[in-house]
Amino acid sequence: MKKAANSKTSKAAAHKKKVVKQIQELGKKYPIIGVLNMESLPASSLLLMKKQLRGKVELVMTRKTLVKLGLKNLKLENGEKLLENVKGMPALMFTKENPFALYKIIKKSKTPAAAKAGQIAPRDLIIPKGPTPFTPGPVISEFAALGIKAGVEGGKVAVKEDTTVVKEGEPINAKLASMLARLSIEPMEIGLDLVCVFEKGVIYPRSVLDVDEKQFMADLMRAASEAFNLSIEAGITNKDNIEFLLGKAFREAKQVGLDGGVLAPELVEEILAKAYREASSVASEGNIQINN
Structure with a gap:
């Protein structure tokens, strides 16, 4: 039993070293490193993204501690700031592709999804002013509990003004998640979450990469x-x-x-x-x- 345990420990240690070494080698080979958060990503979506990005990127998915260790060993300029962006269930993406073009591919592949309790709002979530599908009843009190002003118009419950129910980066509670689903509001996106991209000491956050081309x-x-x-x-x-x-x-x-x-x-x-x-x-x- 002791020998078996030692063997498992030895294999685990060897695997960790192999992953850290892989990160270091890819970090030297490719000029651009993307930090991803794979949290809540279904396996089917991951397989689809791998197919779309095949030949353009190399992905490394492993434990957060190993991701951080691999990046730290690269001794990158501004590397400490990059480590701050490693969150959730991280993965690293190594590429020679233009970061903005890459983000565009990833963004286009995303599909809307309902929010679940505890998930983080990807942006400010707003309940718009106007009629709802609900008939008058307890739902008015439910709206009030969420800070939403509502009344009755034309026999239906109507929201009186645009209301921000949760700010970007804040968790979505169970009651709000339920209300969003009933209103057919799908604020979440299923797909790769590209947190930031690192290139030559410069860190490009998602907000910079997400360019409105027409604007x-x-x-x-x-x-x-x-x-x-x-x-x-x-x-x-x-x-x-x-x-x-x-x-x-x-x-x-x-x-x-x-x-x-x-x-x-x-x-x-x-x-x-x-x-x-x-x-x-x-x-x-x-x-x-x-x-x-």
């Missing part, structure tokens, strides 16, 4: 337009505005020449035409005949 492009275009206008106003020349600035300078110089009657070759025709129009106007007022 990003709109912001980018607005910034480019504002920068262009600023360069025009300041007279700063570059390849993007030089044609516009030259055209602007030509038009302004031309106007100065016309106003001053400068007989430059480019202006003679317009100055003579202007003089003729002015002479015609004076002649018309004085009833004078002009011979062309």
